[in-house]
Amino acid sequence: MSEPTTAVVLGGSLAGMLAARALADVADRVVVVERDVLPTGPAPRKGLPQARHVHQLWSGGARALEQLLPGVTGMLVDAGAHRQKVTTDMVVLSPQGWFRRWDESHFMLLCSRDLLDATVRAEALAHPHIELADGTEALALLGTDTAITGVRLRGSDGAERSLTADLVVDATGRGSRTPQRLREFGLPEPERREVDSGLAYASRIYRAPEAARDGFPVVSIQPDPRTGQPGRGGVLLPIEGGQWLVTLYGTQGGEPSTDAADFERYAREELRHPVLADLCGQAEPLGEPSFTRTTVNRRHYYERMRVWPEGLVVLGDALAAFNPVYGHGMSVAAQSAVALRAAVRRRGWGSRALARLAQRAVARPVGAAWELAIGQDVFYPGATQNGPTLRERAVAAYVDRLMHTATGNGRVAKRVTDVTSLERGAEMLLTPGMLLAAMVGPLKPALGRPPLTAEERKAAGLS
Known part of the structure; x- marks a missing residue:
């Protein structure tokens, strides 16, 4: 009979709970x-500064979530939560123009981060193999340079203890100490x-007009990162409770204000189109804006290390x-958790x-x-020390052409959303088909205004 196996997951946010459920x-x-x-x-918690801002679970992540x-x-x-069709339920101004609302190709799940985390947490912790030690700090990893064998912990009472593990998973997020x-x-x-565009977020929740609380599309006004100006x-x-979560964002030199009185002015005067300001003006603000600068893109290439200790895995924002x-x-955290489970099953403990x-x-x-992330952010002034590489410039030029084509070609738009x-x-x-389509360009003329339907404009109080 084999010895019982123990895994320790450091971090109890979404990535940690999904890793625990996988294991x-x-x-x-x-x-x-x-x-x-x-x-x-569903309630706010410490250590998650981005929770008050826009979140979405793309269908690739939602399918992984469902597997777990x-x-x-x-x-x-x-x-x-809202299940929004991509791109049917989306009104998007890209750097290349307004996207058409093509037939559904994929979907996204939209709700507050509090609701998502609480639902995932409750379902994960219901599993009989999972225990929660919250109010507990991980002080150190135990083991050697060749094998991690557990963790040293300190509880809320100050008492320290060691916990032996066959596998330790670091899911502690951006503050990881690995x-x-x-x-x-x-x-x-x-x-x-790191690619840091200096992006700052200001987000505010609104109570949507009553007629616009169900079936209203996502509305997104995107910056153009290649103008040489702040984005x-x-x-x-749309989130639960008949509410809209609205996030305004700007890179260094173009950041939104923390002042509630300036929120809608920024949306009207600083963005490439005033439709968000028009919509906010018809809705009821609920509370003050939240603000964060925790937006840097940062990737650790642990998988490239020549020496990697047994018994340790890092995933999620860590x-x-x-x-x-x-x-x-x-979505990446959910897919990584599925991959972790598959790897342990395939190779086997020990x-x-x-x-x-x-x-x-x-x-x-x-x-x-x-x-996808750095392909945009790398072009903002100061995002990297040396600016975009030659490869990144070449890739961006092709992607720009594809996105331009996608504004007027439904087949290309579907491939992009894939x-x-x-x-x-x-x-x-x-x-070859995509390369040819990009050369040909869009098959339909550019749209001149946001593709909101007459019913949606009426429901939002815009007509």
Whole structure:
């Protein structure tokens, strides 16, 4: 009879809970260690500054979520989350012009981060193999430079204890200390890249006009990162409770104000189109705006390290943190958790190089989302020390042409959303048919105004 297996997950946010649920299928015991005391329902929590701002779960992430927690997407919809069709339920001004609202290709789930986290947390912790140690700080990793064997913990009472584990998963987010901890074991820090556009977010919740509380589209005004000027954009997402979550954002030199009185002025005067200001003007603001600068793109290439200790895996924002405006962080975390489960099943506990195999597996979903994020942000002034590389300029030029084509070609638009929804890899954009379509360009003329229907304009009080 084999020895019982124990996994420890550091971090109790979305990535940590999904990693724990993934491991609960292959381990006898999974302990989630969280520094903060977690709420029992949908409520704000410490250590998550981006929670008050726009979030979305693309269909690629929603399908991974469903693999880990069957039925959870239905629970979210029942609780008020919106299932928005891509691109049918979207009104988007891209740098290349207004997108048409083509027939559904994929979807996104929209709700507050509080509701999403609470639903996932409750479902994950209901599994009999999962234990929660919240109010508990991880002080150190135990082991050597060749194998991590557990963690040293300190509880809320100040008492310290050691917890032995067959696998430790770091899902502590942007504040992860794994690079320093590796250095303490005499290992080199991983290769790392940052792309920081200096983006700042200001977000406010509105009560939508009554007639616009169901079936209203996402509205997004995107900046153009290649003008050499600060980028300014905004997005409106329908969330639960008949509310709209509106986020305004700007890069260094174009940041939105923290002043509530300036919120709608920024939306009207600083963005490339005033439709968001028009919509906000017909809705009721609920509370003051929230503000954050926690938006840097940062990726650690742990999978490239020549030496990697057994018993350690890093995923979620601790592995790769994205500018939240692209909405890929949660989806990548869900896909990485599915990959972690598959790697442990395939290799088996106690097998040589299990952690290295798992680390490489959880890093694969990062690639497409990373390219999508830095492919835009790298062009803002000061985002990187040396500016975009020659490859990044070439890729951006092709993507620009594709996006221009997608404004008037439904087949190309679907292929693009295959990638942005994280359903398929970016290689889909390099087929001969796509290359030819990009050369031909859009098949329909450019739209001159936001593609809101007459019914939607009336429901929002715009006509």
